[in-house]
Amino acid sequence: MTEENITRIHIDDKEFILIGTAHVSKHSAEQVKEVIERENPDAVCVELDEQRFQSIQDENRWRNMDIFKVIKEKKATLLLMNLAISSFQKRMAKQFGINPGQEMIQGIASAKETGAELVLADRNIQTTFSRIWRGIGLKGKAILLMQVIAGIFSKENISEEELEKMKKQDTINAILNEFTEHFPELKTPLIDERDQYLSQKIKEAPGKKVVAVLGAAHVPGIKEEIKREHDLNKLTELPAKSPWPKVIGWAIPLVILAVIAYTFSANPSAGWQQTLSWVIWNGSLSAIGAIIALGHPLAIVTAFVVAPITSLNPLLAAGWFAGFVQAYFKRPNVGDFETLTEDVFTVKGFWQNKVTRVLLVVLLANLGSSLGTLIGGVDVIRRFLENI
Numbered sequence: 001m002t003e004e005n006i007t008r009i010h011i012d013d014k015e016f017i018l019i020g021t022a023h024v025s026k027h028s029a030e031q032v033k034e035v036i037e038r039e040n041p042d043a044v045c046v047e048l049d050e051q052r053f054q055s056i057q058d059e060n061r062w063r064n065m066d067i068f069k070v071i072k073e074k075k076a077t078l079l080l081m082n083l084a085i086s087s088f089q090k091r092m093a094k095q096f097g098i099n100p101g102q103e104m105i106q107g108i109a110s111a112k113e114t115g116a117e118l119v120l121a122d123r124n125i126q127t128t129f130s131r132i133w134r135g136i137g138l139k140g141k142a143i144l145l146m147q148v149i150a151g152i153f154s155k156e157n158i159s160e161e162e163l164e165k166m167k168k169q170d171t172i173n174a175i176l177n178e179f180t181e182h183f184p185e186l187k188t189p190l191i192d193e194r195d196q197y198l199s200q201k202i203k204e205a206p207g208k209k210v211v212a213v214l215g216a217a218h219v220p221g222i223k224e225e226i227k228r229e230h231d232l233n234k235l236t237e238l239p240a241k242s243p244w245p246k247v248i249g250w251a252i253p254l255v256i257l258a259v260i261a262y263t264f265s266a267n268p269s270a271g272w273q274q275t276l277s278w279v280i281w282n283g284s285l286s287a288i289g290a291i292i293a294l295g296h297p298l299a300i301v302t303a304f305v306v307a308p309i310t311s312l313n314p315l316l317a318a319g320w321f322a323g324f325v326q327a328y329f330k331r332p333n334v335g336d337f338e339t340l341t342e343d344v345f346t347v348k349g350f351w352q353n354k355v356t357r358v359l360l361v362v363l364l365a366n367l368g369s370s371l372g373t374l375i376g377g378v379d380v381i382r383r384f385l386e387n388i
Helices: 026-039 050-057 067-072 076-095 102-114 125-133 138-153 160-166 171-175 177-182 184-204 216-225 232-236 243-266 268-292 297-310 318-329 334-338 347-352 354-387
Strands: 006-011 014-021 043-046 117-120 209-215
Touching: 006 216, 014 026, 014 184, 014 216, 026 102, 026 209, 043 102, 043 184, 050 102, 050 125, 067 076, 067 318, 067 354, 076 125, 076 354, 102 117, 102 209, 117 184, 125 184, 184 209, 184 216, 184 232, 209 216, 243 268, 243 354, 268 297, 268 318, 268 354, 297 318, 297 354, 318 354, 334 354, 347 354
Parallel strands: 014 209, 043 117, 043 209
Antiparallel strands: 006 014
16 A cells, blocks of 8 residues: 555654545545554544534534524624635535545544544634634734635636645645735644644554544644644633724724714814714615625614614624624524535525525624724714814
């Protein structure tokens, strides 16, 4: 059997066999099965966390999702990004006639068949996204969302040659490739930290012989990091939030209110113009976001009404209210959850499925409100300067 994509490491009396895979390669899945059956290891490590493992094991997981809870816990954007990456992976897998993540599924099955202990070796994907999210500014967040969306909606087929190149990067890296070129510092949470986490989990796996099923992108890093000790708790904790976003978040509405109040005292007519400008810019752009998401008419009205108010309170967001209204009047049914993973495969499906439409209403209404705050705030200041 060929040793292609296989790396063997010996530390003390333990042998580690790393299989570098492409997450949408049928050959990778076959190789995983062959290696595990031949080596008969004590443990099999797979590049999955508990959340992704449960997703593979429980085909009905979406039925149990509470869309209202997702909005309330401010996880709408994160869930949309997870679905986007799933869509990107599924599009590649469908083109080559295999299941996405088939090599991980095979690793789980082969571990069970051989009696090896299964080890979920990857860091929680939400932790990785959170550490990425906190490492970029507002501009970075906008670029990231555009990059993810572009990855979903791309209609280009992937050639076999490009697929081979993808063996050098995992699914998350692939969809965020262009983004990390703009923000090279994000290589740390996206690649380096996960290499450290994976290597420590692999090293701590029980037994004398361990097989690890990994995206090939991680193999070079793990070869080096497995020689060192890493603190898993440190790698999973979220970095402390900077106080400045909160300070700025409260400072802007206070300045806007103070400017409008002063203008009212000096020139009531100009004050009314400022107020109207604030309401129109915030409300209109938030409502336009809800319209683009094909929101329910009452969700659109809600976005328009609440945006001028929520923009003055950093603890609130117009998209949350619009999303609640959308979910109430267009409540996702069992069928929407059952077809969710198929629907996110296309642009049309993203907008047709009631689950993702709620998420889009939340996201786009919030983006519209943020843009309205910027433009409306500038106009309020402009009118203030004209009347002092």
